Amino acid sequence: MPYDRLDKDIKMMKDAGINVVRIAESTWSTEEPQDNVFDFSHIDRVLDAMHKAGIKVIIGTPTYAVPAWLVKKYPEILATTQMGKNQYGTRQNMDITNKDYLFHAERIIRKIMEHVKDHPAIIGYQVDNETKHYGTAGANVQAQFVQYLKNKFKTTEAINKAFGLDYWSNRINSWEEFPSMVGTINAGLKSEFSKFQRGLVTDFLSWQAAIVREYKKPEQFVTQNFDFDWRGYSYGIQGDVDHFAASKAMDIAGVDIYHPTQDHLTGTEISFGGDMARSMKNGQNYLVIETEAQGFPQWVPYAGQLRLQAFSHIASGANMLEYWHWHSIHNSAETYWKGLLSHDFQPNPTYNEAMTIGRDFKKIGSKIASLKKTNEVAVLFSNEAQTAFNAFSFGWGAKEQYNDVLRPMYDALYKMNVGVDFIDPSSVNIEKYKLIIVPALYAAPDALLQKLNVYAKNGGHIIYTFKSGFSDENVTVRNTVQPGIINEAAGVSYSQFVIPENVSLKDDPFQLGKDKNEIKYWMELLTPTTAKVLAKYDHPQWNNYAAVTQNNYGKGTVTYIGFMPGDNLMEKILEGSLKEAGLWNEDQKLHFPLITKSGINNQGKTIRYFFNYSAQAKTFIYTQGKNGTNLLSSEKVIKNSEVNLAPWGMLVIEEN
């Protein structure tokens, strides 16, 4: 802060209806300016002021950015990665398993907790921030990895066999000679190392949470700010953290969600991040710990967009919405990641719109909070499949990743207003879903695939894409008929695959128009055994092979997509399976940019949201629910009446 303006800030926060802030995260050097010298005065000052103002506080442990003195004293704290030894300067550069780091991290956490634990402003704690393994792969980590392998595989012979280490003479004959993972070219071993690294994150967060739990009060929560894969904004599954495992140590899931705005705002990332956060803790509501206010220059929201975004988070089940950050920072690296306030601390159009959100949350918050959602469709993701898939992509030089398969499938469901949960290989009770979407389940143990077979046999519907079942949990390709384990259920087999070039689908099977039958990235040459062929390739050589098949298996159906469809085509293929599964209802009468979300509130009432993700005013007939009340205007909304949405506008209805 360039000058003391805490009172002014709090006044402006109150004006905007802000009732919770997060502090202390990443400020280790302020709290412990020298080794074993502590200063919590700035925390005290803010805590007291917030409490006085009735604003609640989340305290973050400061461990994701290490002080200069710590690194000077213990240079080994900086992680060694595939790129070499990290430099001091940026955050998240440490080896999260380094014992000196852990010693000092524990001490500062305990000191903070001892200091603040009785403060009445605090509603919960965030352990670390956006924690990942940061590619840590130095000698310290290598030694732990070898120990992990010893425990898991017992003998080097078992490892040689599991990962095919005979290849290129990579065979290991004693634990002592185990080479660094930095140079490995073995996709299986590399994926095993990634899994191990994700385990380090789970361990680290659990360890921090356990420390905090020694001090926290029962009514206070522990959370983490989980983030997603990053492509200039949150995009798809985070491969460096096992979200389902790591969130077990938390009381409530927290996420940060960043996304494009202006002409590129679609709400997809809000929905994706929300569905994932909700799924982490089995449908429990979650916290949006960070999202953009102004953000990057290209993200300054159009009029209406900040509101649209805010209610979209709530509609997905969020129970809190925190902007990162309050005001724009005047120095350092993130000068151009702007907060609610610009550098001048004055009201601006974005802040002004936030004030309206605050007013509306105050007005209808009790009706829209703690939304309970029940979905009949699940997307099955897998970190193991992800890192194994990414080790190969679609061949040498290809850049596409697992998320380039998963996200377009999710996006198609989002655009068709199909509500989904996420499940992962650890999920139980998958029978509650009518349809499971399985993108590129590349590396998977037999048991998982067998579980899916049983699911289908018992009446479930599954959509698989190409590469599912291809390799086992060690990224060893199955030597049986492909798709491995699931070929009987899918009623299809293949032994060859090519890169698509000048190929389309024969006879426009989904009536999209000839030019919309886009085939991307990969193309398995499918031969149906028992399956019905939904589409064939249109190509001089491969035109006898199937492209999409559907098989009745027991009481269910299994759809198999042998290639990566373009966006329109993906929707049409999924639409077929949704209808097959009896999941084509009133919500599907609306289509992006008209988005609808719903759930049951604390009073047992159904809440229905309607969002217009476009710059044009939109009209539709309200058929999705019963008569109800427009919560913001308090006007009645009658079923089958015409409803109007302003550009980037929204509507929330409480059913009678």
Place this chain on the structure above:
Amino acid sequence: MPYDRLDKDIKMMKDAGINVVRIAESTWSTEEPQDNVFDFSHIDRVLDAMHKAGIKVIIGTPTYAVPAWLVKKYPEILATTQMGKNQYGTRQNMDITNKDYLFHAERIIRKIMEHVKDHPAIIGYQVDNETKHYGTAGANVQAQFVQYLKNKFKTTEAINKAFGLDYWSNRINSWEEFPSMVGTINAGLKSEFSKFQRGLVTDFLSWQAAIVREYKKPEQFVTQNFDFDWRGYSYGIQGDVDHFAASKAMDIAGVDIYHPTQDHLTGTEISFGGDMARSMKNGQNYLVIETEAQGFPQWVPYAGQLRLQAFSHIASGANMLEYWHWHSIHNSAETYWKGLLSHDFQPNPTYNEAMTIGRDFKKIGSKIASLKKTNEVAVLFSNEAQTAFNAFSFGWGAKEQYNDVLRPMYDALYKMNVGVDFIDPSSVNIEKYKLIIVPALYAAPDALLQKLNVYAKNGGHIIYTFKSGFSDENVTVRNTVQPGIINEAAGVSYSQFVIPENVSLKDDPFQLGKDKNEIKYWMELLTPTTAKVLAKYDHPQWNNYAAVTQNNYGKGTVTYIGFMPGDNLMEKILEGSLKEAGLWNEDQKLHFPLITKSGINNQGKTIRYFFNYSAQAKTFIYTQGKNGTNLLSSEKVIKNSEVNLAPWGMLVIEEN
């Protein structure tokens, strides 16, 4: 040299009218083949031969390329940069502050000077060559930087505050723990380090110049060969040297200027480099120490271009023109950077054209040398603004730099035949200019901005672009109304900015045609307070914001451009301010590719140049000056008569 041909070379030089050569630069290993063993025989031989032929010599100190024996003995001489430790092989790889380097550099300089100081052929000395800091950032430099910070800021607390080091826990609590700058993510600290590094260059050159001055005769000069930012040719401000500071130690400014030719020859770099060199020493004439003869294969000049280039240098105030280099080199890295002679040492079209230049210089040299120029427009550049701006560009992933703002502004002035000087934050007497152009003055102390406010109030005209005044000298964004300090003078404010997309100017305000209103890179959402709006954005969301404003402030005007205009639009905006400032005269009747330059010669006569930078013959009416004489043809030129210029042709008139 593959064989001894000194006499032949000198004969061919004389034929071409060459009367000065530069030698000895970068030949340390020849002059000191072993540690403390010296051999100046090749210098003696050339000096004697040149003297005999009446050719003057500039002696360069050889310090910018270090001998193998020196590096073998003192490996630490090779600089450590952000990329790691340098390898031996290329030039300019040393730490210019290394004490062993400096010891041996001083010794070789003194040995050379002692040896040559009385030779009558020598007219001056060049210290080092194209000196920069080369990113030196090893332990040696780091220690000096910490000392520099100690002297400047006194306490680490002051540094923490100035650069916002609390962020990401980068706080420094004792000088001992100050981390290497190699990994810093703090833009302010990084910019401060750049400033410090530029200071190392100034110190190094001053130190060398002082050594040379102990030996040189009063009539001999000391110069440096300053260069520019490099994009395959000289492009804009050199960010690694403070030209104004470093040239103080020189008697006369020297520069190298490289530029495209053939269809891409515009003369812009010649004019830019000349204006900068002239401005370094307050309007004094300068030396072009290097420019291309044939150069790269893509630079082999068309017929007429070498002449056009040569007279263009003189027209900007150059008093010497040296080609790098005489003949093409047969080995090593620069085989394809060809000299006046090809590798065969025979006359060729480029050399032949040089002969005509030599003849003409001989004929009219006394009338065109030492041209004095008085300009009413200045461009204010700032190395501090440059390095700070470049730390952020226009956001993550953006590649545009400070020179991408400054050069297009300069280019527009050049094309409109507006003569300019350069000024920098250290410049005094800025009141002598009627108009000051200020591109992206991103990091600037209050005092500089206040000086500009006073300048405008007193009747000066200023054109600012976006981002000016945004941050202070520590790259801390001002927390007052933006544009900081200058908002009152500009009569405008903003608190939000975006990246332009699908946006234009409303109602074609400069009558350029709708499609020419190009808006690039950045876009501030301006709200006028007292300013007149010259242009508004044409965009569904931002159309109420101003894009260009002009404010009457005291006796002057301040124009503010909130975005980066395309080239045509830039000209039109500048044209408005030039007219406002009363600077739209006869020269502006000509436009690129017709370029005119003028000045006063030693005899007090006005010399006017007209250049045709195109492959088409051009005709114009001579209205720019009084009746005069075409110096090359000795024909009279009458005011208001028609003048013809051949393709790539030129004309020089001495007014009566």
Place this chain on the structure above:
Amino acid sequence: MPYDRLDKDIKMMKDAGINVVRIAESTWSTEEPQDNVFDFSHIDRVLDAMHKAGIKVIIGTPTYAVPAWLVKKYPEILATTQMGKNQYGTRQNMDITNKDYLFHAERIIRKIMEHVKDHPAIIGYQVDNETKHYGTAGANVQAQFVQYLKNKFKTTEAINKAFGLDYWSNRINSWEEFPSMVGTINAGLKSEFSKFQRGLVTDFLSWQAAIVREYKKPEQFVTQNFDFDWRGYSYGIQGDVDHFAASKAMDIAGVDIYHPTQDHLTGTEISFGGDMARSMKNGQNYLVIETEAQGFPQWVPYAGQLRLQAFSHIASGANMLEYWHWHSIHNSAETYWKGLLSHDFQPNPTYNEAMTIGRDFKKIGSKIASLKKTNEVAVLFSNEAQTAFNAFSFGWGAKEQYNDVLRPMYDALYKMNVGVDFIDPSSVNIEKYKLIIVPALYAAPDALLQKLNVYAKNGGHIIYTFKSGFSDENVTVRNTVQPGIINEAAGVSYSQFVIPENVSLKDDPFQLGKDKNEIKYWMELLTPTTAKVLAKYDHPQWNNYAAVTQNNYGKGTVTYIGFMPGDNLMEKILEGSLKEAGLWNEDQKLHFPLITKSGINNQGKTIRYFFNYSAQAKTFIYTQGKNGTNLLSSEKVIKNSEVNLAPWGMLVIEEN
């Protein structure tokens, strides 16, 4: 292998007509699991099984992939290159001159040889695999290089002179101070180092071959699997090995050839690789030790392509064809480089087509094996020219390499059905060729150029491109008239060259259509002395210069091409010289995609192949040879009758 299926594999191999396999290559860690502990059981098992099945075996030495235990014990075995120290994991990462590596390599080779030498299944040995120098440049190699220079140049003074080390103060004054080659910027020294590195490969392979020879039986051969430059497939000359020198130690040449298929199959790489392999040992037949079966996903062959490829190899003189590999690998890095079998080990379309090849080879093998070919055209390549050329390419930033000149020339000859041999600077008896094609002979000793002059004078025909003769063997540009040494024979000279831009050939000299006169990369401004001008540039400035010339010199002609022509233009220019040399015959009535190859079989009969490298059926009149028999159908083929080829079809005729 995921499970034991050796018998099944052998059964399937036999079904496919496979009668030779290669084993043991790159399996060091299996054969020597611990230091000095050996296990050859898997070799024994395969040898016995193959022998029983009547399948012959090539044993590869396992030295191109080092075991983990070896690197753990001797970390210096991992090479240091310009990129730093290699990591363990990938193959081909070692310093092939490291004494510990060599000690252990020798031991494992001897142990294997002692163990297998009497096994009757073995027909030959392959030493190492795809051996190259891998850029090894650490201290060990540097010391050897300095010794090599000492032997070659005697004094540092001679080196300074040869490579122009005065430049940028790179002069060496004692052997002790010789700097590492890693950082050198001297193109000559760098090229000398490349030559030295190629010498290391020759030495290494000769050393291995000599060890194997101590054990092998007289009827067994020693070979190597030489590979080519790699651009995702085999593309042009391998710059890291001197193929002609290294193959001297072999009994028979072996190569791997990988190439695009599907719509991109042209047969060019098969022809190129075959011509090179055949030329290595003076026209002797060769082994294709590796080529793709399914290969990459984008290489899965269309129906007919695998056959077309197989017979194309034989038509170029191959006597063996081995697919890499038998079955697809289930783990590690090359999972997606598929073999004849997919991961499921089941028959598939590619395997099925291989079965037809096996049948046909069995049927007509004795008639088509050991084809003898006599060509009248040779392409002169030079590794020295290649590495020197690549040091500069076409200027800073240019990416084109030597192979971008050589391959298009080869490709034009291939498309015109002109059979060629390769020769290199060591070749003798070049007089047997009527026409020699010389692409960019950039660095060449005087003697080589003089030999070419004599060749022309005595009646030979030569086609040179630009840059030939430009520099000597030390990459020192000749200071005489260019093109150096050959200018008299070519009847042309130049002293300037440019990068082509907006330039074409005047008056469409080869009647290709104005838009086909493409001029790429480089453009010498040629002035004929005695040569006839075949084409001039069409450009406002350079239109008086010649672009292609032809000179009568003694009894021969010399054609000089001053620029890089587009593909169509290249063909036309070569066509002219072919006709001039009397080499335009019946084969040239066919043009790609119709390819013809021929030779004399063991029975002295002429064998003629006709290949259709297109997806369309093709018809042509058989005029190329005498009446004969379609070997596969046993039908007669009458001269001047119409012949039909299926898409991707082929025909082999034995002349009566």
